[in-house]
Amino acid sequence: EVQLVESGGGLVQPGGSLRLSCAVSGFTRNDYCLAWFRQAPGEEREGVAGMEADGTYYAPSVKGRFTISQDNAKKTLNLQMNNLKPEDSGMYYCGADPSGRYCYTIRSVLMTHWGQGTQVTVSS
Numbered sequence: 001e002v003q004l005v006e007s008g009g010g011l012v013q014p015g016g017s018l019r020l021s022c023a024v025s026g027f028t029r030n031d032y033c034l035a036w037f038r039q040a041p042g043e044e045r046e047g048v049a050g051m052e053a054d055g056t057y058y059a060p061s062v063k064g065r066f067t068i069s070q071d072n073a074k075k076t077l078n079l080q081m082n083n084l085k086p087e088d089s090g091m092y093y094c095g096a097d098p099s100g101r102y103c104y105t106i107r108s109v110l111m112t113h114w115g116q117g118t119q120v121t122v123s124s
Contacts, residue, residue, distance in 0.1 A: 002026035002113045004094045009118030016084050016122070022077040022094030022115055024070075033103035035111065036068060036079045038090040038120070045093065047106025049079060057104045062088075084122045091117040 008020040024034065035050035049068035050057045056068050067080040077094055095111030097103065102110055 002096060002098070004096060004113055004115035006092065006094050006115040006118040009092060009120045011121045011123065012084055013124050014085055014122055017080070017082045018084065018120060020079040020081070020092055020094075020118060020120070022079075024075060024077055024094075024096070027074075027096075027098065030074075031100040033097040033100045033110070034070065034077045035095050035097075035103070035106050036077075037093045037095055037106075037108055037111075038088070039093070039117075040090040043090075045108045047108065048092070050103050050106040051077075052100050052103040055104070057106055059106065081120075084120075086122045089120055089122045092120050093117045 003025045005023040012018050033052045036048040037045045038048050039045040048059050051068050065083045069078045094115040096113040097110045
């Protein structure tokens with residue numbers, strides 16, 4: 001059974017940094033897509049960053065500020081967030097698509113597994 005468990009959210013001032021982690025378990029193949037999404041109250045869930053064996057992908061709004069990575073054992077998916085802005089606030093979710101297709105689109109409808117989410121608030 002695939003399981004995703006996020007951690008690392010919190011309150012940070014504008015310009016600050018946070019590192020989110022997602023513990024990943026249950027995958028039996030290596031060609032899957034893992035991604036981070038965020039959702040603000042009243043808004044749709046949007047893709048932030050994704051990665052697969054062939055590369056990493058970012059939404060234009062976070063490119064150059066956020067970095068997605070996975071540890072060598074593929075047990076943890078990380079999102080390093082720097083120079084945070086108030087508009088980065090929201091619930092952040094880790095998602096997985098075992099098929100690995102179209103990962104570069106970072107679309108929530110493609111994800112078949114989700115974590116419970118972790119809250120990020122950027123405010124002074």
